[in-house]
Amino acid sequence: MSARQDILNAVRAGLGRKPLEPAPPVLLAIRACEAQERIASLLRCAGVLAANTHHACSAADAREYVARAMNGRTAVASNAPFLRECGITGLANVRTGITDREELRAVCAGAGCGITSADYALADTGTLVMLSSLEEARMISLLPPAHIAIVPAGRILTGLDELLTILPKPADRTSSMVLITGPSRTGDIEQNLVRGVHGPGEVHVVVI
């Protein structure tokens, strides 16, 4: 007998025949939260996790912030139209427009910063939500030692429950949804907190 049949048979034998009951209800609660409060909460929570934060009043302001944050390093930017609209992809030393996996990998492995937008952000945990697509690759927020994310204020949700309410099945949209909450960290040696162990140790969250 195949392993599949064997295992399913063993499960059924163990459980005994039982009609399928409905699953317990979904438990999601969205609290009311004004736009300004969402921005403040997102930046506050990200800041507590040692991300650098900035509330930009304009695209030009965000552009200047990114240039400062790059601090002479090279960067690779995602293909998110929002970055282009803000003029961020036009900054010096920023590579963008890459759609080939191998090329992107090589560029990301050598770049000092990865610049992305975010599909959503979660106010109550300081989280960036990245859906993999032609506009946002997975590696840009992962391989370079610094990650700079530029988020339009309208994409800030209250929290995980709101995300799962508007996106009940993320798998319908993408093969990879990643929630990023602060810089990469480890406490594996004597529970001493060290940032940047594998992912970016430096994260910037910029809200426009």
Add this chain to the structure above:
Amino acid sequence: MPTAFNEKISQTLGNQKLQLALYAGTGRLVEHRKHAVAEERLPEYQELRSHANALKKHTIEHLDHYLEQLEANVQAHGGQVIWCRDAAEVSDFVLDLAKRRQARLIVKSKSMTTEEIDLNERLEHHGLEAVETDLGEYIIQLRGERPYHIVAPALHLTRYDVADIFQEKLGIPNETVIEKQTMIARSVLREKFLAADIGITGANFLIADSGAVVLVENEGNARLTTTAPKIHIAVAGIEKIIPRAQDLGVFLKLLGRSATGQPLTVYTSFLSGARREGEIDGPDEFYLVLLDNGRTKLLADPDKRESLYCIRCGACLNICPVYRKIGGHSFPWIYSGPIGAIITPQFLGIQHTPALPFASSLCGACAEVCPVKIDIPKVLLDLRAGVKEGPGKAKSDWLERLGFHAFAWLMCHPKAYALMGRFSRLAPLLNIGPLRAWRSQRDLPAMPAKSFRQLWKERG
């Protein structure tokens, strides 16, 4: 009790340095958890626990249904599901795939399930290189050890131990600064990631309605493992399943807080198969290995079934007075602490680990912190009864069995416990009669003149 179990325990108890590391390490995790689930930060904590328990109960009771749904959805996204009865079937699958794809180097992100089946050893035996990439796992792999704790694998080691092993295995002399040690591991492992042919992960959750695998981590090594190589294999026990993506609202809020006190860990990856058309990066192939390895044996007994609800947060280890003294390596298998004490005998068979259900004081702390509300002390008692009633055991142990039941009852009834406190001043009497054997495994501390309860009362 078997001597190996005893020896490891006395070694651990006699090692001052280790005792300190254990006590401090688990103590910090206990504090972090307590802070994170406190009423003022998470008022809905108890509601979340009850709901998580109800969801797990429902899923396990309809496990066949959800497994088939999961399989169909993985396939719908172009992935393959590999069903494996045991460890050998998993390694056969990986070896065969590696051969067909001419793969040599495998990167792995922390997974207790692959530890459970000794996957690394099996792969290395056939000439493949399998590298652990979680910092703690990497260190213990260099040392040729098993994880000490299900969440913090290198809990028992100091920076000096790390310096020694880096010197021995990487040829880096005398580096004792933790930040620098971490960066050394980063650069060694980064090269492995970029060269790897296959990435193997576990799964914190399997999502039936999405055909997805959810990975929860802080370092980014699971993301790299599932992004850099062209092939991603996720190995998961069949019990890791939950019905809907939306149920993550309950489980993610509990897991990070219970494990390390984090509302969300740094990275939560929700992965449903290989990269799709239009996506720039991600693996080309995705395989989900569904492992039984003894799990279906637990289903028959409705009382013990709940052992399969575990989400491996480690909270019960940290709070357990026994784990905090005897440590993770004193347990006979990779699952240690209270959860290890209940699943090991059930997975491996009670005849292999008759001592394990007794490695607990039944104080009930584990059940109190468990985010999915597994009644660990109750399962332990059931298992103890099983050992005593097992083949070859005379019924003459009834006195001991009675003793444990009485003990458990006392722990749950504070008034009776208080009364007992006065009588316990008669502890030396425990050394007579049939209780002598029991006492030989236990050191009772000397009794103070007044009990804590009396002192507290006088204070107030």
